[in-house]
Amino acid sequence: MVAEVSAETIGRAAGRDRQITVPVRPAVRRGVRLRRAGDAVMLDGSDKRQVFTGGFARDGLGRLVDACDGTATHAELAAATGLAESVVHKSLALLWASGVVEEGVPAAQQPSLSAEFACFLSRLGNSTGANPSWTRGADRLRRATVEVAGHGPLAEAAARCLSEVCTVVTEGGQPPADGDMLVVFFETPGSRAALGDLEQRCRRERRPLLRVRAGADAVVVGPYVDPEFTPCLGCATAGEDELPGEPPEHAHDLVAGLVAHHVIALLGRATMTHLPLDAAVVDLTTLATRYRASASRPGCPDCSFSEGPTAPVPPAGALYEAAVAIPPRRFLDPKGHLAHYQSSNIRLQSEFREWPACPRLPLPAADVARLGGAPATDPAKLDGTDVALLLAVAFGIRERSADGWVKRWTAAAGNIGSASAYLLCRDASVLPVGAHAYVEQDHALAQLTASAPPGDAPLTLVVTANLKKVVRKYGTFGLRLALLDAGCALSAAREVAGHLALDFSLVTDWDDEDLSRYLGISPTEEPVAAVLELR
Structure with a gap:
């Protein structure tokens, strides 16, 4: 793309x-x-x-x-x-x-590095945007200390790769005075027994540990374990597949090179890496790579806040959250922020669904002045003006400029507007009976069906997540943002309803299949994110 x-x-x-x-x-x-x-x-x-x-x-x-x-x-x-x-x-x-x-950095202030490595840091340093100059990446590496341990031949090969760009010590070596050190342990069937004691030492000394697991046909670079923000090693490797056999001798330099690349990226911030949040499983023959996130197991005594027995593996929801999590600021990719200014992403904020084949029902103008002053105290009868105001504030457009920028009443991730609103009406005195979709760019309703929806509340607000739209910019992270958008929209709707003294209740349990079938939407492309009943 x-x-x-x-x-x-x-x-x-x-x-x-x-x-x-x-x-x-x-x-x-x-x-x-x-x-x-x-x-x-x-x-x-x-x-x-x-x-x-x-x-x-x-x-x-x-x-x-x-x-x-x-x-x-x-x-x-x-x-x-x-x-x-x-x-x-x-x-x-x-x-x-x-x-x-x-x-630019004056020649007198540039570190002494080989021309090839300086070119590497400069030419690829744009990958993250974390360093204003290649010299910053070189300085980060100069101040870094890496301890290599575990499988001897792999540790020695990695030390040869890293020794010219940062300080390398062998297992048990003394760190510099400031104490900053990354520990890299190469785990194989023969060295696995020593990993437990090293992890305990890293935890006591509050040092990050990068576990590298090498087998006969694959290598796992990760997890990166830091007591400050990551799950413990036990949780990060729970459910991990076995890697049978020792790594072949001819693959030692390949494994060491892969690890050195990611260590340099992690410490120097000049090139891209999956660390610190993911582990990468690399096939040693084809180099095909898959990524695995780690999360805390409920009840883990080392990294979980929950009590009770320790779960054998983290739940699926926790793994999804870990897979799309934003790393701590010192590991953030600032250049990724530029995606907000790509033309295709700017256009997303002014792309709207229209339901062109459905009859339109214009809504009264949203009278936002009603939200000023003290909230109403007497219970109000729900009518079309209340509905118009609620929809406008929670989902509507406040202003559209000539150059395409859109201002909304309620926060939306990337200003995309991934939350869609549907109204299920059972009371003809409020709206025509049936299902209606809110067309935010026109502040109108599109009637999807005139059949009465199941239920007894006069009006039900159904909030869905428009995944097809939001994932075009954010990928799998879009699901999380879409759910957050739905929460913001729902909060705004409740605030409006409360200010107008409307009777409302949050629905905490609904049938996704029944609602999706009635609205004619796909649960995989547009899942129901929230339901609110208005009376």
């Missing part, structure tokens, strides 16, 4: 979003180049393929990039290229987001 970001959008965002960094004295990343390809300009050497289009890309971008030598400020670049400083700023924001430039 093509991800398109415009210089205008990212430049405007850089002025108000502190998570977007624009280098003050930009320098071209080592190992990358721009080249003309027909009417477009191609970026070679970056972590992913990039194409720049448009008149400025053809005529002015190369001139600006040539002037980025790491010493010139935006004003100086503007003077040197004849461009307006505002154009320089938004162009540099796009170049940073695309992996072309980084913060």
